[in-house]
Amino acid sequence: MTATTDQLAVPSRGVPATLRRSIPRDEFFAGLYILGCANGLGAGILQSMNSGDWAGGFRNISIIVWLACFAGVALLLRDRADKADVVRSWDLAVGLLFVALVAIPVSAINWMAVSGLSLYILLFAQGDPSRRRGALVMLALTVPMLWSRVLFAFFAKVFLEIDAVVVAWLLGTPRAGNMVGFADGSGMVVIMPACSSLANMSLAFLCWVTAVQWTEHQPSRKDLLWCGLACASVMVVNVVRIALAGLSHATFGIFHGPIGDTVGNTLMTLLVIAFTALGVRRELFSRA
Numbered sequence: 187m188t189a190t191t192d193q194l195a196v197p198s199r200g201v202p203a204t205l206r207r208s209i210p211r212d213e214f215f216a217g218l219y220i221l222g223c224a225n226g227l228g229a230g231i232l233q234s235m236n237s238g239d240w241a242g243g244f245r246n247i248s249i250i251v252w253l254a255c256f257a258g259v260a261l262l263l264r265d266r267a268d269k270a271d272v273v274r275s276w277d278l279a280v281g282l283l284f285v286a287l288v289a290i291p292v293s294a295i296n297w298m299a300v301s302g303l304s305l306y307i308l309l310f311a312q313g314d315p316s317r318r319r320g321a322l323v324m325l326a327l328t329v330p331m332l333w334s335r336v337l338f339a340f341f342a343k344v345f346l347e348i349d350a351v352v353v354a355w356l357l358g359t360p361r362a363g364n365m366v367g368f369a370d371g372s373g374m375v376v377i378m379p380a381c382s383s384l385a386n387m388s389l390a391f392l393c394w395v396t397a398v399q400w401t402e403h404q405p406s407r408k409d410l411l412w413c414g415l416a417c418a419s420v421m422v423v424n425v426v427r428i429a430l431a432g433l434s435h436a437t438f439g440i441f442h443g444p445i446g447d448t449v450g451n452t453l454m455t456l457l458v459i460a461f462t463a464l465g466v467r468r469e470l471f472s473r474a
Contacts, residue, residue: 386458
């Protein structure tokens with residue numbers, strides 16, 4: 187009596203083997219991204235709740251960021267026809283490292299983990315096109331959440347002075363570094379990092395990448411125009427708002443207060459979405 191190959195085979199045991207056989211890769215990666223986004227965005231929300239401002243944490247997160255989180259995960263789960271594409275051993279190792287990094291209560295490390303997972307998928311686990319597009323969106327998400335802030339930390343003086351130069355030109359007043367004189371000569375306006383155009387320009391970049399990947403937009407030379415207009419609109423709205431605040435101390439209280447913040451951020455978001463939609467209008471309307 188001879189044993190067959192199937193009889194001699196010893197089934198693999200344990201949780202890792204079960205995960206590799208039962209969980210599709212796309213669902214595994216999507217779960218990791220959901221964990222990363224929930225942890226990265228949830229810290230600010232919980233902090234606002236603890237301070238008594240229940241809506242502030244959600245309000246401080248741009249709608250573009252929320253849409254990118256949804257689009258990135260949805261793209262990963264869009265095409266799951268290949269049931270044989272299950273979790274690999276290296277996927278588990280990367281997943282464990284990802285969870286370990288996300289567990290560290292530091293926002294920057296959380297978004298670094300999201301960047302690393304995205305690069306892993308793009309370089310070693312591309313699979314179907316939707317998985318690649320989802321990873322690109324999640325990688326772009328880390329630009330406003332992490333990398334633009336890192337860039338600003340090294341070149342803050344340069345970015346603030348660019349805004350100051352334009353504002354001083356609009357007001358026709360003297361400038362000293364990131365300080366611009368009030369138009370009525372009553373003092374100086376200091377342009378702080380929170381007022382820089384860079385952060386919102388990174389949101390424009392995120393909006394463009396998300397729309398391009400979601401609609402499967404075909405690249406063309408006109409993309410530079412539409413993406414450039416989306417980024418430029420952010421800077422225009424931002425410097426005009428600062429210039430209006432710099433007319434006098436009275437206007438400063440209006441345009442630099444909650445009302446000015448709300449109106450300015452809403453206008454920037456609408457312009458960014460509008461220029462992005464125009465750039466991908468062919469694919470966007472063909473899906474409608």
